[in-house]
Amino acid sequence: MPKLGMEPIRKDALVKATITEIGRTGSLDVTVSQIAKRAGMSSALAHHYFGSKEDMFLAAMRHIMTIYGAEVRGALGVAQTPMARVEAIVVASFSPTNFRREAVGAWLNFWVLAQTVPQAKRLVAVYQRRLKSNLLVGLRPLAGARAEGIAEGLGALIDGLYLRQVLRPGAPDGAAAAQMARDYLAAHLPSAPQDHNR
Amino acid sequence: MPKLGMEPIRKDALVKATITEIGRTGSLDVTVSQIAKRAGMSSALAHHYFGSKEDMFLAAMRHIMTIYGAEVRGALGVAQTPMARVEAIVVASFSPTNFRREAVGAWLNFWVLAQTVPQAKRLVAVYQRRLKSNLLVGLRPLAGARAEGIAEGLGALIDGLYLRQVLRPGAPDGAAAAQMARDYLAAHLPSAPQDHNR
DNA sequence: GTTTTTGTTGATTGACGAGTCAATAAACTT
DNA sequence: AAGTTTATTGACTCGTCAATCAACAAAAAC
Numbered sequence: 001m002p003k004l005g006m007e008p009i010r011k012d013a014l015v016k017a018t019i020t021e022i023g024r025t026g027s028l029d030v031t032v033s034q035i036a037k038r039a040g041m042s043s044a045l046a047h048h049y050f051g052s053k054e055d056m057f058l059a060a061m062r063h064i065m066t067i068y069g070a071e072v073r074g075a076l077g078v079a080q081t082p083m084a085r086v087e088a089i090v091v092a093s094f095s096p097t098n099f100r101r102e103a104v105g106a107w108l109n110f111w112v113l114a115q116t117v118p119q120a121k122r123l124v125a126v127y128q129r130r131l132k133s134n135l136l137v138g139l140r141p142l143a144g145a146r147a148e149g150i151a152e153g154l155g156a157l158i159d160g161l162y163l164r165q166v167l168r169p170g171a172p173d174g175a176a177a178a179q180m181a182r183d184y185l186a187a188h189l190p191s192a193p194q195d196h197n198r
Numbered sequence: 199m200p201k202l203g204m205e206p207i208r209k210d211a212l213v214k215a216t217i218t219e220i221g222r223t224g225s226l227d228v229t230v231s232q233i234a235k236r237a238g239m240s241s242a243l244a245h246h247y248f249g250s251k252e253d254m255f256l257a258a259m260r261h262i263m264t265i266y267g268a269e270v271r272g273a274l275g276v277a278q279t280p281m282a283r284v285e286a287i288v289v290a291s292f293s294p295t296n297f298r299r300e301a302v303g304a305w306l307n308f309w310v311l312a313q314t315v316p317q318a319k320r321l322v323a324v325y326q327r328r329l330k331s332n333l334l335v336g337l338r339p340l341a342g343a344r345a346e347g348i349a350e351g352l353g354a355l356i357d358g359l360y361l362r363q364v365l366r367p368g369a370p371d372g373a374a375a376a377q378m379a380r381d382y383l384a385a386h387l388p389s390a391p392q393d394h395n396r
Numbered sequence: 397g398t399t400t401t402t403g404t405t406g407a408t409t410g411a412c413g414a415g416t417c418a419a420t421a422a423a424c425t426t
Numbered sequence: 427a428a429g430t431t432t433a434t435t436g437a438c439t440c441g442t443c444a445a446t447c448a449a450c451a452a453a454a455a456c
Contacts, residue, residue, distance in 0.1 A: 027309065027313065111365075115224025116305075157355045160355055187385035
């Protein structure tokens with residue numbers, strides 16, 4: 001009983017299933033059948049819509065980055081001060097949508113994929129560039145020439161917090177991670193007076 | 199022409215070859231044959247000395263952690279002040295031995311392995327605990343109650359710097375990474391006066 | 397109402413790779 | 427010198443999985 005216009009629906013289901021399965025198993029060693037099954041179709045159909053497994057992986061990466069990008073853009077839209085802009089990025093990075101178990105697990109594996117697949121490497125590079133440039137818009141008014149280094153460091157810290165989240169048992173604690181990023185900012189920005197005695 | 203006492207030699211060669219191959223291909227999808235070939239023997243012999251591929255991976259993890267641990271211990275041995283202790287850990291973390299391409303690439307993949315293999319997860323947990331406790335010894339005299347949070351943050355930052363190194367083209371720049379860690383410390387420690395205008 | 401397009405799958409192919417085994421040989425033991 | 431242990435490998439088994447194909451079904455187009 002084929003309804004028409006299935007393509008986008010099927011593709012969407014496959015992309016989500018890909019993320020779920022990679023996150024669930026914690027590995028890129030997921031079979032197309034597993035993914036297809038979770039998405040409610042045969043593996044042949046998955047191959048029909050995406051040419052190859054690699055294509056599915058890349059689509060899944062793009063999806064994760066799209067969600068993240070949209071959330072950042074949304075938060076940046078309402079930010080008025082430079083500090084609010086930086087804060088918005090931090091909040092978005094550790095929001096329940098992006099910092100959820102599945103997504104973080106998938107993210108780590110995409111990082112690995114980027115070591116092998118040039119396309120994937122390019123996607124990660126895009127993410128890094130965007131993150132840095134977004135941070136810089138907020139940081140430059142606050143830190144001038146030092147903004148560059150702070151953005152680099154904050155980027156690394158965020159990635160590190162993601163990395164560590166992967167192995168932490170239990171529900172992800174985005175609030176704690178975000179607080180760590182804020183502490184980093186507070187310590188590195190000149191204006192905000194620092195309170196080292198608690 | 200079998201000479202006796204080959205076991206430790208073969209095992210050592212296999213462990214090193216495992217790290218090399220994982221680092222080279224950037225993936226855990228290396229075949230036992232590849233590893234064995236690089237180590238100069240047949241795949242059957244690799245299976246003879248290690249029961250399974252997983253065993254080889256675990257041995258390789260232990261090897262990397264052992265090298266790292268030894269270097270940290272060595273540097274800590276000669277450190278006199280609390281600050282020197284923390285500095286020693288930073289230096290060791292980004293020393294050419296530990297921060298080399300191969301090792302960092304392998305490290306990332308072991309992180310992935312830890313998502314699937316409980317043994318591997320335990321090893322990473324051990325690394326994290328040791329790092330944190332080593333940092334705390336130096337940080338507590340310097341930061342008191344705040345030491346805990348600083349150690350956690352510095353640990354995440356170090357991991358993040360490793361993570362990012364993986365995708366950076368060209369030779370690894372341990373000096374720059376170490377500097378970033380030092381900046382983190384300088385910004386978070388109360389005593390050292392901060393120079394925000396440069 | 398026949399032809400084309402779109403959706404769908406079970407079955408098959410073809411490759412690859414982990415782990416086993418039998419066989420060979422050198423060294424140590426008694 | 428016969429027997430045991432250690433080293434070593436080529437050949438083989440067995441499973442898995444990405445990708446393809448042939449076939450069927452329903453909607454759309456003509």
